Amino acid sequence: MKYVLSWILIASISILFLSNCLQPNVYKEISQDQSFIDKIRALYSSGDTSRWPEPQLHKMALANFSEIGHLPKVKYPQDNPYSAEKAALGKTLFYDPRLSVSNQIACASCHDPELGWTDNKTFSFGHDRQLGSRNAMTIMNIAFTQSLFWDGRAESIEQQSQMPIQDHKEMNEHIDLATDKIAKLKGYEILFEKAFGDKTVTKDKIAKAIATFERTLISPQSKFDKFIDGQANLFTDDEVMGMHLFRTKAQCMNCHNSGYFSNNQFENDGTALLGTKQQDLGRYIVTKNPGDVGKFRVPTLREITRTGPWMHNGAFTPLKDVLTFYNGGNPEPPKKRSTVHEGITLVSKKSEMLKPLNLTPKELQQLEAFLGTLSTRTQRFSPPVLPQ
């Protein structure tokens, strides 16, 4: 009996030891020596990602992981290929407030090119200045999402484009009435003819044109893209260290990965605030799967410094506060972890990948400096002339 107990003890200690070795150690300290910074600067800007230092990833992240890097080429769907004429029509519709019942609100009201294609508000206001309950996301680079909205409730950009028109708090117009209004404007005939080969206006064509326009909104080369292509001196030491922390100790790359800086998965970031007035069930609203409570789509970090306030509820500003939240392991107060919804008790379970990070104030500042390299300058964007 004594032996059995000792064997059990030895076995459990070994398992504990092994699992600790296999788990990437989030507390692994990173050197701040100049020689180390110079070394990783050379590797990261070598133009060859196979020479980059090994990332530190959580085992749960592996299935959906691909290395950060350039944005890929946009793929247009077979049933809605690109044409310049269709994108031009889409741009016009995107700016046309006559798609709304009040003739006052266009898509561009909440997705403004000068504000990183968002509205820089915590919550957008729409029809009759009603407040929505989620933060407007940027539509830059949405060509690379696999589902749309914070909860992924739209499966394609075409499908998504009709939803704000009909949303009571946004544009509040019936899609058929909106289509009729556009059809009555003589000036649109030529645009539809050029884009689709005939001038009849349908809601399907409106959706396809807007989606084609949106797929053209791709970030130009950022400082990050140029640095990894070989412009070694473009990054400051802090930005180099920030990139390294992002891939290692800070654990960001578990979810924000690929050229799009999102793995396109739904994760619980500890932001559901269940049982409070701000409660948001997130992905659960779409799937009704209790495991999806409080999960949101991992957003892109491209253009991130331009698209605040941050998170689905715009709860964080400045950006530094988001980093402080992650550094604390995304604390979710016990009182805000459960709620009864439609008679069912729902519990929010933050991702196991999120743990306190022990980043020093200097490291937090370096991480923030790196995030800045993912933004590009606001480009001049001339609004279209609206057809009469």
Ligand code: HEC
């Ligand atoms: C009243 C403000 C408002 C208007 C008007 C508006 N949007 Fe949005 N948009 C939002 C908000 C808020 C969200 C996030 C909503 C959510 O996730 O529930 C969003 C999300 C989106 C997304 C999803 C982005 C992503 O990464 O998933 C796209 C695409 C989009 N809007 C396009 C449009 C188009 C096209 C129009 C015009 C037909 C439009 N929006 C009109 C506020 C607005």
Ligand code: HEC
């Ligand atoms: C477990 C997956 C996961 C990890 C790890 C993770 N994030 Fe996130 N991130 C998310 C999700 C999900 C959201 C959206 C949460 C919400 O809206 O409530 C988000 C949102 C953000 C936002 C706000 C984006 C916006 O458009 O509002 C920033 C900035 C951000 N993360 C940065 C980071 C940084 C920096 C790290 C590393 C310290 C990190 N994230 C680690 C999943 C993750």
